[in-house]
Amino acid sequence: MTKEKLKFAFYWAASCGGCEIAVLDINEKILDVVQMADIVFWPVAMDIKYKDVENMPDKYIDVCFFNGAIRTEENEEMAKLLRQKSKILIAYGACSHLGGIPGLANVANREEVFEKAYLKNVSTVNPDGVTPKTRAKVKEGELEIPEFYDTVKALDQTVDVDYYVPGCPPQVELTINAIETIAKGELPPKGSVLAPLKSVCDECPLNPTKTDKIQISEIHRIYEIIPDPSKCFLPQGVICMGPATRGGCNARCINADMPCTGCGGPCPNSPEQGAAMIGALASLLGLGEEKEKYTEADIEKLVAQIKDPLGTFYMYSLPSSVLRRRVMKK
Amino acid sequence: MREVTINPITRLEGHGKISIFLNELGNVENAYLQVPELRGFERFCVGRKAEDMPQITSRICGVCPVAHHYAGTKALDAAFNIEPPSAAKKLRELMYCGYIIYDHTLHFYYLGGPDFIVGPEAPPEKRNILGVIEKAGLEIGKEVIKHRAYGQKITEIIGGKATHPVCGLPGGISKPLSEEDRQEIEKMATSCVEFAKLSLKLFHDIVLGNEKYVEMIKSEAYTLKTYYMGLVDENNKVNFYDGKVRVVDPHGNEFLKFEPKDYLDHIAERVEEWTYVKAPYLKKVGWKGFVGGADSGIYRVGPLGRLNAADGMATPLAQEEYELMYRTLGGKPVHSTLVFHWARLIELLYATERAVELCKDPEITSTKVRNLPNKPGEGVGIVEAARGTLIHHYVLDENALVKNVNLIVATINNYPAICMSIRDAAKGLIHGGNVNQGLLNKVEMAFRAYDPCFACASHFAIGQMPFTVEIYNHEKKLLKTVQR
Numbered sequence: 001m002t003k004e005k006l007k008f009a010f011y012w013a014a015s016c017g018g019c020e021i022a023v024l025d026i027n028e029k030i031l032d033v034v035q036m037a038d039i040v041f042w043p044v045a046m047d048i049k050y051k052d053v054e055n056m057p058d059k060y061i062d063v064c065f066f067n068g069a070i071r072t073e074e075n076e077e078m079a080k081l082l083r084q085k086s087k088i089l090i091a092y093g094a095c096s097h098l099g100g101i102p103g104l105a106n107v108a109n110r111e112e113v114f115e116k117a118y119l120k121n122v123s124t125v126n127p128d129g130v131t132p133k134t135r136a137k138v139k140e141g142e143l144e145i146p147e148f149y150d151t152v153k154a155l156d157q158t159v160d161v162d163y164y165v166p167g168c169p170p171q172v173e174l175t176i177n178a179i180e181t182i183a184k185g186e187l188p189p190k191g192s193v194l195a196p197l198k199s200v201c202d203e204c205p206l207n208p209t210k211t212d213k214i215q216i217s218e219i220h221r222i223y224e225i226i227p228d229p230s231k232c233f234l235p236q237g238v239i240c241m242g243p244a245t246r247g248g249c250n251a252r253c254i255n256a257d258m259p260c261t262g263c264g265g266p267c268p269n270s271p272e273q274g275a276a277m278i279g280a281l282a283s284l285l286g287l288g289e290e291k292e293k294y295t296e297a298d299i300e301k302l303v304a305q306i307k308d309p310l311g312t313f314y315m316y317s318l319p320s321s322v323l324r325r326r327v328m329k330k
Numbered sequence: 331m332r333e334v335t336i337n338p339i340t341r342l343e344g345h346g347k348i349s350i351f352l353n354e355l356g357n358v359e360n361a362y363l364q365v366p367e368l369r370g371f372e373r374f375c376v377g378r379k380a381e382d383m384p385q386i387t388s389r390i391c392g393v394c395p396v397a398h399h400y401a402g403t404k405a406l407d408a409a410f411n412i413e414p415p416s417a418a419k420k421l422r423e424l425m426y427c428g429y430i431i432y433d434h435t436l437h438f439y440y441l442g443g444p445d446f447i448v449g450p451e452a453p454p455e456k457r458n459i460l461g462v463i464e465k466a467g468l469e470i471g472k473e474v475i476k477h478r479a480y481g482q483k484i485t486e487i488i489g490g491k492a493t494h495p496v497c498g499l500p501g502g503i504s505k506p507l508s509e510e511d512r513q514e515i516e517k518m519a520t521s522c523v524e525f526a527k528l529s530l531k532l533f534h535d536i537v538l539g540n541e542k543y544v545e546m547i548k549s550e551a552y553t554l555k556t557y558y559m560g561l562v563d564e565n566n567k568v569n570f571y572d573g574k575v576r577v578v579d580p581h582g583n584e585f586l587k588f589e590p591k592d593y594l595d596h597i598a599e600r601v602e603e604w605t606y607v608k609a610p611y612l613k614k615v616g617w618k619g620f621v622g623g624a625d626s627g628i629y630r631v632g633p634l635g636r637l638n639a640a641d642g643m644a645t646p647l648a649q650e651e652y653e654l655m656y657r658t659l660g661g662k663p664v665h666s667t668l669v670f671h672w673a674r675l676i677e678l679l680y681a682t683e684r685a686v687e688l689c690k691d692p693e694i695t696s697t698k699v700r701n702l703p704n705k706p707g708e709g710v711g712i713v714e715a716a717r718g719t720l721i722h723h724y725v726l727d728e729n730a731l732v733k734n735v736n737l738i739v740a741t742i743n744n745y746p747a748i749c750m751s752i753r754d755a756a757k758g759l760i761h762g763g764n765v766n767q768g769l770l771n772k773v774e775m776a777f778r779a780y781d782p783c784f785a786c787a788s789h790f791a792i793g794q795m796p797f798t799v800e801i802y803n804h805e806k807k808l809l810k811t812v813q814r
Contacts, residue, residue, distance in 0.1 A: 016392035018493040025479070101386055113368065113370035116370070118601045122594060124600070125599065132604070140359055140802070168494055222381055253490050263494075308379045310377070311378040
């Protein structure tokens with residue numbers, strides 16, 4: 001621990017507020033944080049202005065925990081400003097780390113989003129086809145709102161990021177661990193994800209029931225069957241993102257008898273999470289060395305059963321994946 | 331005309347901007363609350379798997395994920411035409427109580443309550459949880475941290491995760507409750523009842539015991555006569571998780587009572603060019619602009635909306651406090667916006683009492699928590715989020731993929747009324763161009779009473795920084811920008 005108190009900042013860009021709650025969820029540990037660090041910027045809880053951040057000297061903040069994706073011009077400006085003012089910038093939570101669930105909006109663009117929200121919407125009465133404008137005239141004057149971008153980005157697609165804390169939201173232990181690591185000054189190499197190297201499977205209580213090769217004839221969706229809660233989902237034909245997802249969450253969803261949906265992001269050695277899961281499925285199905293077990297028609301039938309592969313394999317990571325976004329026709 | 335803009339508004343979840351226009355005399359001509367963001371959930375949910383919806387839509391708001399999770403789950407119950415087993419419904423409701431305990435505690439002590447407890451004239455740096463602890467004592471502070479955590483823990487035990495739970499499935503929930511966990515929840519819930527009583531005592535001592543506050547509560551600047559909406563049970567008592575939607579008129583008479591599936595017959599929304607958020611109104615009354623009264627379709631939801639729309643609370647202690655509130659304020663309905671805070675604490679007490687009741691229900695540990703769904707179709711799910719009525723409407727295709735989604739979230743229902751409350755507070759508090767920080771605080775108080783969550787309102791938009799107030803003069807020149 002350094003003699004002088006560290007300076008922390010917390011900021012939210014395009015996020016749901018859940019990462020802020022995740023920080024509050026360290027509960028009484030927050031008192032330890034206040035002991036070791038001064039919080040110099042935290043918009044959700046403190047009255048400090050943007051202007052005050054602008055006036056800080058460069059690298060004034062020791063550690064900035066940045067949650068949320070980059071969706072608007074303002075998000076981008078704040079990311080750049082906080083990068084400039086911080087020694088260490090941490091992408092905190094799935095949106096900042098990978099783009100997150102709001103990153104699924106990369107299946108569409110502004111025009112389609114507007115159409116769905118304001119024009120072709122069952123509860124909206126809008127005969128004149130009104131949509132919000134960045135500059136709108138009202139009786140008393142003119143009002144401005146920021147422009148809505150077409151594409152959602154992860155933080156490191158906008159600025160240089162030092163570390164990542166994964167999860168949607170990050171597990172309390174990961175947050176505490178990150179803070180303790182910083183306090184001790186024992187940070188790993190730049191670019192590290194501050195989470196265990198293992199996959200969700202490695203910490204899953206059902207892992208002993210997962211076999212190397214899984215003979216399944218049908219893929220089931222979790223709502224269609226009541227799976228045996230004492231057995232791995234995969235041999236039961238339910239897709240669980242555990243094999244392709246980084247651990248550190250104590251398999252919390254699986255402990256609630258639900259499959260992993262992948263919020264921890266990719267495992268260290270296979271950064272393309274969706275592709276890794278498709279690969280894992282292929283290998284679990286015994287494709288490859290034991291092709292004879294399945295005819296091509298069998299495989300096609302199985303694959304056709306995977307509904308919404310994008311939402312299944314890239315629920316949290318579309319913006320940072322090789323797919324990144326849907327190509328829109330002009 | 332002069333314009334005042336408040337941006338960012340701290341201590342509420344989400345992002346917003348207030349612009350106030352002054353006339354030649356320096357008095358308020360009009361005020362606008364703009365929500366500057368949009369996310370597009372309605373668009374990107376299309377094509378997703380039905381069963382993923384409760385988890386995807388919970389990411390609309392990390393503060394009230396449980397509300398979205400269950401509005402979504404109930405929309406799926408309806409879309410698959412499947413009734414969950416009775417134990418599953420009770421577990422969902424128990425988890426919902428945990429969520430209300432956590433969220434109402436968060437608002438009263440961290441977000442909105444500090445205005446009262448620490449005082450509206452106190453410097454901004456004191457009007458937060460630390461200021462509350464300073465004024466009310468460290469012991470209270472510890473109780474607050476402990477019981478907010480209990481609310482989260484109850485949710486986590488049943489839901490798997492407190493923020494962004496995973497347990498909701500069409501026809502039930504994923505996991506039964508063990509006896510060991512039941513006991514733990516009962517212990518926490520019992521402690522929460524005492525905490526809720528303590529919070530009400532604090533409110534009585536600090537707020538109602540202070541004549542100046544009471545005068546402010548009753549003042550014209552904070553009064554708005556509107557319709558009120560909330561879910562009620564079969565006895566017309568407040569219910570968060572289930573029931574029919576009831577609407578009362580500004581005189582307190584029942585105006586509507588409808589099943590969730592019929593919401594489109596009763597609620598419509600309009601689009602304004604100057605904000606990303608839509609403005610809902612009662613279809614039968616119609617949109618008459620940002621005005622109150624029985625001729626305007628604007629309605630209010632949330633704690634005061636629910637209490638006004640119902641005939642009472644379903645648990646004894648909460649019912650007592652409900653009666654006391656209306657007795658004190660001269661009968662129903664109450665139109666004073668700041669009474670949202672009192673109503674919120676009455677609901678906190680109800681949620682804790684109801685959680686204890688559910689824990690004692692022998693069925694709560696039943697292992698029968700799922701029924702398998704039928705063919706996919708169309709469904710509407712309505713719950714009461716902490717901030718008000720929340721509607722999810724899904725249309726599924728034959729593969730149970732989402733074909734169409736419509737969402738009307740709690741804060742959106744209140745949006746027209748919040749705009750008016752801000753305008754009226756500004757009118758009552760800014761005269762002759764005299765704008766100081768204390769006055770702006772009170773303008774903020776007008777909207778903080780609603781506990782607005784612009785992360786939600788912009789499901790749509792994404793949770794963001796607080797607010798700015800910009801003040802424009804009669805020549806439309808920016809006079810002053812106040813950021814906090």
